[in-house]
Amino acid sequence: MTPTGTLPAPDRIPADALRDVVDGRWADVRRETRDQLATAGVLADPDASSEEYRARITEALKILTASGRPHSGFAPSVGGRGDVGGVVTAFAMLAYGDLSLLVKAGVQWGLFGGAVQVLGTEGHHERYLRRIVDGELLGCFAMTETGHGSDVQHLHTTATYDRASGEFVVHTPYPQARKEYIGNAARDGRMAVVFAQLVTDAGTHGVHAFLVPIRDSDGNPAAGVTIGDDGRKAGLNGVDNGRLSFERVRIPRENLLNRFADVAEDGTYSSPIENETARFFTMLGTLVRGRISVAGGAGGATQKALALAVRFGERRRQFSNPSTGEEIAVLDYLAHQRKLLPALATTFALHFTQESLVSRMHDIQAPGAAPVGAREQRTLEQSAAGIKAIATWHATRTIQTCREACGGAGYLEENLLPALKADTDVFTTFEGDNTVLLQLLAKELLSDYGRTIRRGNPLQIAPLLGRQLAGVLSERTGLASATRRLPLRGLDLSDRERRRALMRVRRDDTLAAAIRSLAPAMRTGNDEFTVFNANQDLLLTSARAHVDTLVEESFTAALSRIDDDGVRSLLERVYDLHVLDVIDRERAWYLETGRLTAAESRSIRPLVNELCGELQPYARTLVDAFGIPENLLACPMLDDEAWAPAPGSPAEPVTDQVETG
Template identity: 40%
Template structure:
């Protein structure tokens, strides 16, 4: 058996104590979601919960010490992620208040702004919205239509929404509670557009009345997260003081002269957006926690619920003893573990950058790329896992009280906010292409020729099936031998890493002619290969998760625990290989013999891990107050025990009715003897 407590410590990661503190806090029912509330009731409850979180000091973890904070950025996000166990609406609304609105003031503003607003933001006395997204531009922030035009006569910026597509939309706190907004707009001064900057704009009185020139609409009922008052904002020539420009990266003097410590417009834009990367980091962790709750509920239920006998007249079989049930849930459990370990590495990097111990342009770029690689994978996995968990629990899984449908609905939006997942992966893909190109910057002809030869040899080698042929000879007739020879950790890494390298290399080769094409032709060529680039980025993210899991296995001291985690890591790696099996076959990376062995060995690993399934989900460390799902509370076990005891009692007293089927069999045997 695994050391459950030790594995729990591993999963909670670097800021495990903060996670435990957050979990202890949300045992209080005041933080729990109440199913069946109206939208208005849910919104008011969640606003009250945000104020309660502030009273518990949650909002101060990331604040600078001079403002009563702890300046602990990693702890801030670790604690925030655990709130999803109580109510995702509460989690995300607190994220809007402190992780977006408050963080924009803190990260993009200067001491003047911090002195004015940080205390009221931290206490939730000043609720605010983060007004970046526009209905017409979504993820394309650089092209937003809202303008902030400087008027030197009054030393004010005029914030304006010039057309309907420039309305800010989907903003938490915008429909009801927000009194101010951090508004992203095109900064125009002296007739020059200096690109997107952020402005602090009051929008309502403390009594809830809209200020002159501010328009607001309620987004209404959504597919989930209905405890958040999402809405739209527009501005009809709203004037704010010059000093309301959050001017850490760009400023305007009284006479209208623009200045910035970052000369490049593009670099300045990405630096400002990079300062807000914590949203993506948070979602990666929160999605992982939510998925683990779904796995705890579904696997605990599967370990207790019985259905059908074995066909040999035995007791009904526990769901988790069925091979298909193991196949449905255990690979997703392996994936969830991989996400936990990868996320902790991401969180450590985030804390280093935002805490100042490793805040360099290179580290910031690496952080942005890593967050953009992992957030898509974990948020997609959360939806997939929660849906499979729901189905695996049958009708019970569809009941709101068992939480799976509510979690699935609330997490749906995670895949598109803080950056649409495919857009984020394209960002990662472009970084991979850039790194690939750097290998040859300044290379001489001999180096380039040598690379070209190796590439050609590699393509011929794989394309001709020479490696496949060698595998087939070595593996002939033995699944166990296939695994032993080619599916252990080293080979898993080779297959996963080799896939990334070849995919990036292939896309780079396909795009090489772009430098000699017109802008329109180059864009068309890129568009032709966009899907391949995104898939390469996804493969890169999967590799990162596998490597993080492998590092965790290596650092496990207890031998029994290390063995079980090795099987779980292998299950994750082989499931990734199985998912992309067609690619590995087409590119000659696997023989058909070894490819067939992948799926067979996954089945064997599932059976091997089945006795450890409950321990592996118990290691998440969820208390009953975190789970709050009757089917995972032990109630199902009591029902099953009661039913079995009932039939056992009938049999013991000799009063159990005889089945018609057994009577017929008895009659048939008698007639045969006659």
């Protein structure tokens, strides 16, 4: 392996120093949130009826409001502190408790309040935002329709301006256009941010956001509003998801959230962004906080699942050691280590990536932040889309692995893993379907390539064109091995720089391959949709490679900031395991392209096994570094009394002796 610092014994790793590294920029927020979670009853209750559960979560929302934590992410003018990064960090930690509360809070302050904050203007802020922040006005984020989920640009709900009355008329033209799966709609919401096609006498101007009251002061549906209940779900049953339909509901002209476009009294439409598509994506880009928050929540749930599984793996013993006769802890088995430790390594990698992403978002969005260029904003949006997809897929896969690693105990509700599994399943779908998000990222990467070519900077263009030429030559001559392995020759696979090079070359080459395959779409007369559709697999591969490299770079940056030698040595090995696991997962690509020889490919398995064995004694130290409050991990399968050693030889069950007379 790459030379690294000496790894101290597990009990010599300074717990506070490791926790400080994990806590990062918002360590104070994490400490405060831990203290709050440690005294709150915020665990899921799967036995409660839907109404009981929803009522309990609504009460918990009030307690959360009283803590002042939700306020911190908003501007001081509405009672906040402008700590955008801090509130997203605290939000993610709610995943240690009841994920229904996390989602309910996300809908209220992240989606509903966030939309009013970033899409509205001063009048909306003065009239609504303080009440939203204080929890007095509960609301919804009504974007998805029964017939249109991912294709938001072509929603069918309409908001037609009536010049005679100075009002918008919000209408659901047919059942497929009803708003669907809307959090806070079935029970508690009083107002919704409704996304609809804005129509004036001059025509349709694309999707815009409108504030629409959905209930009166008594809690009854507002005139023209039909509210349905989505009922029981696979999880998150403390959240009141519902359906909304509008029958020519009239709202004041001022209820258009008009940061990016407005309609004058005479019906004249205006926008500082002339292109409808550009305006639409600018509007959606301001909502990036939701995707970052979902990725953080998925990370918190994954950390909890691993903490449960690692602790169980230390306690659970199966089969005897022939040398000693003692039963062996399941975490001592390599197969069990291979289940949990690479997943734990990737969880750390994604945690540091999330920290970096939250910091960038805070520096761009916090009140008083210096303006940034379009490129910086685009990069944030790209990263948020990619990390949301990868983090939530990782959560789904890892929580299932942890459930299996805990055997039958992991299947019991009382041991917490089933609720984690059920509640996080939908994370791969809401705030953007993961596959669609990766396609969006890939298209943005292609656009970046096009912008680079158009700018004509030789220093940027030369590597891109060189990569394209190498790809064409290798495809036409079959010299892939010779042309592609040359830059990496002479570097040992166990060397960190070699592994970094392998990550980056996959990112660059997969994008280059996608560009070559999509070139026909740019030619006159070709069907652009057909060409793109036929190459979706390449687009998704390039997007995944881009995110993998982003995660590796974020982990590397985090390592460079660690002062404590022991902590750095431990996390360097965690980094090594994560990167090798990614290369192992993508071995087919590396072999097909000649980036790895067969012998190098075979060397990965023993390297991973070696790292698993080296990190096994530190598994508990690593999961404890997340700082999950003990009351949120307490469950029967981790009860110390239940794991008291059995009398006698473990290989021979104790039997009662029966006297015979």
